[in-house]
Structure formats: C-alpha cells, structure tokens
Amino acid sequence: MLTDFMQFAVDQAKLAGVATYQNPRVGAVLVKDGHVLAQGYHHYFGGDHAEVDVLRQVTPEQARGATLFVTLEPCSHYGKTPPCCEQLVDAGIQQVVIGQLDPHPLVGGQGRQYLRDHGVKVITGCMSDVVRKLNPHYNHFYTQQRPWVTLKTAMTLDGKINSGAPRRTLISNHASYVDSQRLRSQFQAILIGERTLTIDDPQLTVRLIAMSQPPVRLVVLESSTVALQHRLVRDGQAPTWLLCRHAAASDEQLQASANVHVLIGDWSPAAISQLCVEQGWQSLLVEGGAHIQAGFVAAALVDEWISYLAPTMIGGAGLPAVTGAPATESLVFERPELAWLGTDLRLRAVRKEG
Ligand code: AOF
Numbered sequence: 001m002l003t004d005f006m007q008f009a010v011d012q013a014k015l016a017g018v019a020t021y022q023n024p025r026v027g028a029v030l031v032k033d034g035h036v037l038a039q040g041y042h043h044y045f046g047g048d049h050a051e052v053d054v055l056r057q058v059t060p061e062q063a064r065g066a067t068l069f070v071t072l073e074p075c076s077h078y079g080k081t082p083p084c085c086e087q088l089v090d091a092g093i094q095q096v097v098i099g100q101l102d103p104h105p106l107v108g109g110q111g112r113q114y115l116r117d118h119g120v121k122v123i124t125g126c127m128s129d130v131v132r133k134l135n136p137h138y139n140h141f142y143t144q145q146r147p148w149v150t151l152k153t154a155m156t157l158d159g160k161i162n163s164g165a166p167r168r169t170l171i172s173n174h175a176s177y178v179d180s181q182r183l184r185s186q187f188q189a190i191l192i193g194e195r196t197l198t199i200d201d202p203q204l205t206v207r208l209i210a211m212s213q214p215p216v217r218l219v220v221l222e223s224s225t226v227a228l229q230h231r232l233v234r235d236g237q238a239p240t241w242l243l244c245r246h247a248a249a250s251d252e253q254l255q256a257s258a259n260v261h262v263l264i265g266d267w268s269p270a271a272i273s274q275l276c277v278e279q280g281w282q283s284l285l286v287e288g289g290a291h292i293q294a295g296f297v298a299a300a301l302v303d304e305w306i307s308y309l310a311p312t313m314i315g316g317a318g319l320p321a322v323t324g325a326p327a328t329e330s331l332v333f334e335r336p337e338l339a340w341l342g343t344d345l346r347l348r349a350v351r352k353e354g
C-alpha cells in the first residue's frame with residue numbers, strides 16, 4: 001500500500017524534531033519489489049535532504065528502478081545543497097510518490113515537473129493531510145505569506161492573567177512551564193510588550209532543549225532606554241530585536257552588541273507580521289501581555305490560541321486576559337484540544353479557515 005510506505009516516511013520526518021528550522025521536516029523511504037531498501041530524513045538545517053540521506057544508504061544498482069516515497073516534493077533549486085530532483089534522475093529512480101508539493105516559491109511544482117520531464121513517474125498528494133501537519137508553520141508561511149501566530153496565555157479560575165501589581169504573578173504550575181518550554185522551541189520568534197519586559201524581566205529562552213537556532217526575541221517598546229538593564233539584551237542567549245516607537249540615545253549603545261537590533265517604527269501587529277515575512281521567521285509566539293495580545297486579536301492575526309488554566313484565584317483588580325479587543329467575527333476557533341498538565345489544564349484551539 002502506498003500509504004503504508006508514506007507513513008514510514010512521515011515517521012522518519014518526525015525524528016528531526018525542531019532541528020531543521022527554518023527548513024521543513026522531510027522524510028523519505030526507498031522501496032523496490034514491495035520492500036523497504038532504506039529510510040531517511042533531513043536531519044538538521046544545512047544538512048543533507050531526506051532524498052540524499054536515503055540514496056547514501058544504497059548501491060547504485062539498488063537505486064536504479066526503485067520507488068521513492070517522500071513527504072515533500074523534491075527540491076529543484078540550489079540552496080545550501082544541490083537539487084534533489086536531479087540526483088533522483090541521475091540515480092535512475094523510476095517512480096516518486098510525493099506527500100505534498102513544496103510551497104516554497106523557489107520550488108512550487110518545479111521539482112515535480114523536472115522529474116516528469118525526465119521520465120520519472122510521479123504521484124502527488126499521498127496522505128497529504130497527515131504530511132501537511134509535519135510543517136504547519138512552514139506551509140502557512142509560504143501559502144499565506146505571513147507567519148503562523150500563536151497566542152499563549154495563562155489564566156486563573158477568576159479569569160485573570162496577573163494581579164495588577166507591578167511584580168511577576170505566578171499562575172501556572174511546573175508541568176505547564178515544561179510544556180511552554182517545548183512550545184517555545186517550536187517557534188522562530190517570540191514577542192512580548194514593554195509591561196511584560198519591565199515587570200517579568202523574562203529571558204524568553206528555551207532552557208530545557210538544546211537549540212542551534214533559538215527563537216528570536218522581539219519586544220515592543222516606547223524607546224530602547226527601558227531595555228538597558230533587562231536580561232534579554234544582556235545575556236546574549238538569542239538574538240533580540242527591540243521594536244521601538246521612538247529613537248533614543250541608548251539605541252547605539254545597544255546595537256553595539258551583535259545580538260541586539262533596534263528598529264524604530266509604528267509596530268502594529270501587521271507591521272510585526274511584515275517584519276517576520278522580511279526576516280523569514282515563519283512562526284510567532286505572542287507571550288504577552290494583555291494589550292499586545294488584544295492587538296493581534298483585533299487585527300485578526302491569530303492562528304492558534306493556547307491557554308493554560310490554573311485552579312487558583314487572584315481576586316481584586318487583576319488584569320483579565322486580552323484586554324480591550326473588540327469581538328471579531330473574522331476570528332473563529334475550532335478543533336479544541338484539552339490536556340492535563342498536573343493540576344493545570346491546557347486548552348488549545350486553532351483558527352477556523354475561510
Ligand atoms: C527536499 N528534501 O529533505 C528538504 C527540502 O538550503 P537547502 O539546500 O537545504 O534547501 C532548503 C530548501 O529545500 C527548503 O526551503 C525547502 O524548499 C526544501 N527542503 N527539500 O527535497 C528535503 N528539507
């Protein structure tokens with residue numbers, strides 16, 4: 001069955017975890033006479049593509065006349081590695097079964113065309129629903145021309161995200177902390193606002209998982225002066241971009257650090273989304289606070305919402321999640337998923353398409 005072999009390719013792709021970012025996760029399986037000859041995947045950004053990983057494991061005689069199952073259309077361009085479609089033709093592969101076409105503008109069907117033009121039989125769209133889920137952010141970025149945006153909130157039983165006092169409020173438990181570390185590792189950029197920076201002094205780093213390309217840290221600020229004493233511009237743990245409304249004397253001082261960038265502008269959610277497009281950041285995790293998140297809701301720039309709910313109460317005049325966003329009909333969520341994280345609950349929902 002075609003789907004059995006494609007499922008093997010999907011399983012292979014998953015082995016890469018987040019190591020391929022900003023490339024997609026891709027798996028491949030080489031089959032001849034109904035038997036698997038080799039299985040492989042794209043291991044890390046800049047490394048061999050899945051097709052090459054598979055071809056490396058077999059002799060030229062074995063490859064000739066074989067069928068390749070690959071989750072993503074073989075590439076047709078020179079990136080950090082040469083085009084896979086040429087290598088497949090040179091190896092004498094007879095048939096290629098593709099999970100999904102590559103939405104990357106440099107590929108977009110050209111890999112498939114090259115194979116067909118060179119006499120290779122191609123089947124496209126095998127298990128495409130399953131295969132697309134391997135790279136939701138990558139697919140979204142190249143088909144919608146904007147990053148996948150996830151809002152992350154942590155909330156008490158009385159619907160508060162903080163106590164309203166100018167100090168950090170701890171809401172969720174340790175299991176939620178571990179889960180949110182995993183979540184961060186899946187994003188290429190993380191965003192907070194000025195109030196979260198000054199009250200929480202967060203690091204916005206992925207501490208539990210080693211990452212060669214940690215998410216970029218973005219902060220929306222009035223001016224960079226506020227950031228001077230905070231950890232994320234001093235620790236050098238990941239690139240930090242300060243998105244400021246006004247220029248300040250501190251801009252130059254901060255820019256001297258290789259990891260810190262200061263940009264002056266009107267940083268609406270649309271402008272931040274556009275910055276992600278320009279920088280090639282495919283996914284954005286909006287961690288807070290309530291006003292920044294409200295801006296993304298109002299602009300209908302939310303693709304997923306993850307809320308950690310803790311069985312505690314803050315009372316008083318604490319801030320509710322997402323303050324002041326108008327109800328918007330263009331933002332409807334579906335496919336809710338619930339998970340227990342110790343005594344906390346995590347609710348995840350994705351935006352309804354169309
Ligand atoms: C494939 N097989 O396993 C992957 C593909 O810079 P490079 O050479 O690594 O190329 C990266 C691009 O190649 C990436 O943007 C995507 O279009 C494609 N990824 N293609 O045939 C693979 N990872």
Ligand code: ZN
Nearest residue numbers: 049074075084
């Ligand atoms: Zn390739």
